[in-house]
Amino acid sequence: MKSDDEIAQRGVGRIPPPSSPAVSRVMKGNRGKDTTPELLMRAALRKAGIPGYRLHWKKAPGSPDIAYPGRRIAIFVHGCYWHSCPTCDIPIPQTNTEYWQTKFERNRARDERKKQRLEEMGWKVFVIWEHEVKEDPLACAQRVKDYIDAVSAKASR
Numbered sequence: 001m002k003s004d005d006e007i008a009q010r011g012v013g014r015i016p017p018p019s020s021p022a023v024s025r026v027m028k029g030n031r032g033k034d035t036t037p038e039l040l041m042r043a044a045l046r047k048a049g050i051p052g053y054r055l056h057w058k059k060a061p062g063s064p065d066i067a068y069p070g071r072r073i074a075i076f077v078h079g080c081y082w083h084s085c086p087t088c089d090i091p092i093p094q095t096n097t098e099y100w101q102t103k104f105e106r107n108r109a110r111d112e113r114k115k116q117r118l119e120e121m122g123w124k125v126f127v128i129w130e131h132e133v134k135e136d137p138l139a140c141a142q143r144v145k146d147y148i149d150a151v152s153a154k155a156s157r
């Protein structure tokens with residue numbers, strides 16, 4: 001297990017050069033799996049007592065990072081940088097600004113589309129930002145737990 005400091009250092013502030021393999025992998029559709037924020041979130045969900053999630057479940061639109069298919073719950077764990085977190089508001093690179101602007105806008109539009117399609121199919125969608133899960137993973141998991149509890153309370157009434 002890495003220390004929180006190490007995790008923080010790998011966080012939002014560092015931008016690898018666009019030519020690096022990591023970036024081209026991310027930019028080819030954000031397929032980066034098992035990222036630190038995702039791992040934190042998954043650990044927190046287990047801790048909160050709601051294991052049994054599926055990872056990158058392909059039968060749901062947009063294969064959500066984490067899904068509870070039976071409960072129709074989808075969780076996206078968004079990196080603050082690649083998904084243009086409104087809270088962190090990380091500046092766009094000074095070089096090739098237009099290129100990056102377009103990339104980020106496309107990411108944002110794709111995120112929105114996925115969310116809409118899931119909601120149209122009756123799914124509950126949680127968007128968890130990287131900075132939130134790094135600050136307080138259990139609070140993020142608790143949001144999901146509260147929803148599950150509310151739904152089952154309604155069902156048993």
Ligand SMILES: [Zn+2]
Pocket residue numbers: 080085086087088089129130131132
């Ligand atoms: Zn953020």
